Amino acid sequence: MIENQSILQTDSGRKLRIEDQIGSGGQGIVAQATDLGSGKTGVIKIFKPQFDRDAVVQRIRFLIDLKLGSRCSALVAPTDSITTPDHVGHYSSYIPGHTLFDEFADPRLDFSQGLQVALCLARLVEAVHSAGIAYGDINPGNFLLVKKGDHFEVYAIDLDNYVATGAPPPFMVGHPEYMSPELRQGMELNQSALPTIQSDRFALAVVLHELLLHCHPGLAKEIRKKVLNKPWPTGSMILHASAEIDQSKGIILPTYWTRTFVLSFVEAFLITCQERPSATQWVVALSSALGRIDLCDVCGYPSIIDASKTDCPVDRHAYPALKFVVRSTNRTIPISKEPVAVGRDDLVGLPTSVGTTLQ
Structure with a gap:
């Protein structure tokens, strides 16, 4: 569809030199591009020609006009459109990082980092839903992790399957492994199936389940039960005053955490979509969990706050x-x-x- 080093001009007059292809999907191909005016690296997406050209153009321009980036800078929405006789697509910022798919394939986050990433992810979805828009394709490949110092930033990099009043419907339903039951049923019956905020809630819970429990919820119930009760990777985090510093094999999480997460996941996977926890409810639950993790002012070691602790589990100095x-x-x-x-x-x-x- 496009060749490396070829030049494309956006509708605003920006000239782009195509660099390396990043990937391809059901809707089109994605490639790095250099803005010849500013020298900055960006990303272009060129849609496949089988989609209705007018509808694609309308959806791109509608998405640009939404200015989702002004709601949350981590929503990497397109800022320019490309409409030439041969191509239809858009241009957006380039974010270096690795996807959640990469993280799931080779987990590197400890539990406290996973909580922080999960909270960022829930806040991104919350920002989209607060605009009255369904994301439409929540899956690990559409979110990038960028490490900044001792924490991670999370970016949403593909919003093309959104559903919004006034925009033509999307061409895809979503990733099969993250598709809600009502969308699956619609497809099986050859009925119209459009993503909704409720189906987003299902997909969000699936991604959070993989992120926090290190497994997909589609596993059999007995396997999921073992997962919930096995040691969780916590890195250097100390959970109990009597704990050893080396907990590299993981620990069993406190009951107040597992109870919260299990209940949320059970509700998230209900057939009755109105009862699924909203992104805002996930933000509250994850914020509460993170709020129990404290960094010692003296040694900098993380631990979970509970009534058992009157001194630091590492060097035993008294807490103030x-x-x-x-x-x-x-x-x-x-x-x-x-x-x-x-x-x-x-x-x-x-x-x-x-x-x-x-x-």
Whole structure:
């Protein structure tokens, strides 16, 4: 369809030199391209000629006009269209990184990193859904991981199968392994099957299941049960005050985590699509889980916060005690495991605790 080193001009006048092909899929081919004006590297996607040309052009321009990147910079939507006698496609930014498919094939994330990536992924889907748009093709190949220091950034790199009011319907239904039951049924009956926000919720849960449990939910129930109860890779994270530092073989997660995740996954795979957890609900659950992981201020070691810990599991120095600080007098009121009586005199006679902060 396109040759390396050939020149394409976008509808805005940008001249692009085609470099290496990155990949191909059901809708077209993707290649790196150099913007001859700025020298920047970008990505072009050229759609296959069997699709209705007018509909492709409408969908591309509709997607550009949505300006999804302004909602979330990690949504890598097209910024320019390409319509020549021989080609129809679009141009977008280039993001170096590896896909979630690559991560699943060769897992490198420990559990806390997986949680962080899962939260980023849920937030991306939440941003799309908040615009009233169905992503339409949530699968690991459409998300890139980019390592930045000690954390990962997640980017959505393919939004072409979106469903939105006012745009022509997409040409594809999604990746088979991440397709919801209602979409599968529609295809089997040769009925019209369009992705929806509800089918997105199913696909999101499948990807999160693979990311956090290291297996696809399509496995038999007895296999999934073993997966849930096996040691999870946690890297250097310490879960219990009596734990050894070396937990390279993994650990059994605390009940409060497994209960939350199991319930969410059970609801996510329900046939009744209205009961599936939304992306926002996943954001809340994953944020809560991440909030239990603390980095020690002294040694920098991560551990899961729970009532068993009064000192660092690594070097055993005492954790700082919680206290109220009265701003007006800088008076401190310690908080311990025992009930603490706090009267008006302790709060300098104030009728309420307004102005008092918890540190």
